[in-house]
Amino acid sequence: MKGYVYILASGRNGTLYTGVTSNPSWRLLEHRDKLTPGFTSRYGVTRLVWIEQHDLVVAAIQREKRIKKYPRAWKLKLIEELNPEWKDLSDWLFEAK
Numbered sequence: 001m002k003g004y005v006y007i008l009a010s011g012r013n014g015t016l017y018t019g020v021t022s023n024p025s026w027r028l029l030e031h032r033d034k035l036t037p038g039f040t041s042r043y044g045v046t047r048l049v050w051i052e053q054h055d056l057v058v059a060a061i062q063r064e065k066r067i068k069k070y071p072r073a074w075k076l077k078l079i080e081e082l083n084p085e086w087k088d089l090s091d092w093l094f095e096a097k
Helices: 024-032 039-043 057-069 072-082 090-096
Strands: 003-009 016-021 047-054
Touching (some): 003 024, 003 057, 003 072, 016 024, 016 039, 016 057, 016 072, 047 057
Antiparallel strands (some): 003 016, 003 047
């Protein structure tokens, strides 16, 4: 089963959240609609700014754990390499389905 590591932001250079899922469309819907109480709903972290696909969920989980250990500046660079304008990539994800 494929796995996805993703980073959400509250806005450009705002609060960041790193997560992992096997179903990005559903997980992003949960974040956007605040279906699960927690960090993202509390801080309004709903904009998908970075996503990476892995062939195995286990690999995605390992990558997520590594990313969470990196400093914020490293994560900002990672986001800006893929998405320099900090566009919400979830629109693309939902259109691709």
